[in-house]
Amino acid sequence: MLKKWITMLLCLLVIASFSACGSKKQENKPDESSEAVSSTDQTNQSDESPLKVYVTFNAMKEFVTAVGKDKVEVATIIPDGMEPHDFEPKAQDIAGLSSAKIFVYSGLGMEAWAEEAIKAADNTDLIIVEASKGADVIENTDQEEIEEHGQYDPHIWLSLKGAESEVKNIKDALVQADPSNKDYYEANCDDFISQLEDLYNEYNEKFQSVEKKSFVTGHAAFGYLCRDFGLEQNSVEDTFAEGEPSAQQLTELVEYCKENDVSTIFAEEMASQEVSQTLADEVGAKVDTIYTMESNEDDMTYLERMSDNLSKIYESLK
Known part of the structure; x- marks a missing residue:
């Protein structure tokens, strides 16, 4: 009889032990609210990541960086030392455009390959910026140049006034892509244009004197x-x-x-x-x-x- 009671007592202890283990596992499992918070944090982090901007050459990178600062991640397609007129994009350049948010090129025939590259990238969400759009441009007069390269002189970024126009177009694109930071982009744009105008005023006075x-x-x-x-x-x-x-x-x-x-x-x-x-x-x-x-x-x-x-x-x- 005593052996029977001991056996029953051991069985009860084993059952209690398994129940306690099951209870501990349940307590350590994350609840649905914790998963929701984690998901929200990841979304916010994604939203705060820099805008992926592809540009054709260095001057465009300078302008994008001046306006976007830490809120942009800029990749330059044309390698340093290569003439933009002669460049032809590679498969990796097209792949980059396919995942970019913004593509900036100067235009006016400087990057004759740009439109084909945009088509090949097939990125319906890509914001395309022809930075020279709307600027007061200089027309070529040489008929051979017009036939081969187009009607306009493309070197507008080498003018302080032209740079102002291009920077404003870039700012508008950044605001379109990231409207929550509109004030930030506009303040940076105004600051850069102010520096351009200061330099213009300084040398306009000097050139008038010679x-x-x-x-x-x-x-x-x-x-x-x-x-x-x-x-x-x-x-x-x-x-x-x-x-x-x-x-x-x-x-x-x-x-x-x-x-x-x-x-x-x-x-x-x-x-x-x-x-x-x-x-x-x-x-x-x-x-x-x-x-x-x-x-x-x-x-x-x-x-x-x-x-x-x-x-x-x-x-x-x-």
Whole structure:
């Protein structure tokens, strides 16, 4: 009889032990409200992630970064050192556009491949920004250039006034993509434009004070900059830096430089300086570098490089 009671007591203890284990497992299981909070946190974190912006070349990256700052993640499609006119996008570039939120290109024929790349990306949510849209543009007059590259001079970002126009278009796109941060983008845009205007005012006064108004470049990329300040460029190569000047063109440039006491021939890092050096040697001038801001040259910002350009041009006219 005693053995029977002991056996029954052991059975009861085993049953109680299993019940307690089951109770502990239930207590450690997360409830539905905890899962809901975790899900909400993940959503908020996703919402706060930077906007994925693809741009064509360095100047566009500078403008997007100036307005978007820490709320954008910018990828540049054209590698540093490559001329945008000659670039052809690769499969990885198209793949990037297919997942991007915004695509910024300057336009006016600078990136002739842009429209095809947009089609190939097949991203219906992609916000497309032709940054030069609505700007006061300069028309090409050379019929061959018009047939090959289009009707307009594309180098609008090399003008402080042109930069203002492009920055405003970029700001509008960021606001469209992220309206909750509208005030942030508008404040950054206003601040950058204020810096552009300060630089313009500083050099407009300086250029008005000099008698000489013309300078010589290796590449006719500074038409918009000249329009800003009432200057004139003479160039070794045309707007799209294609081919080499004829003997007659070089002879005319040599005569022009001598008649106007040109002391500096400006050349770009990305273009061949050989012809510019030949011209400089012929007229007793020096060759100096000027920035086109298509690549990240010398790790300087847009404003620093633009200031450097204007300073060198001004010194050459004094």
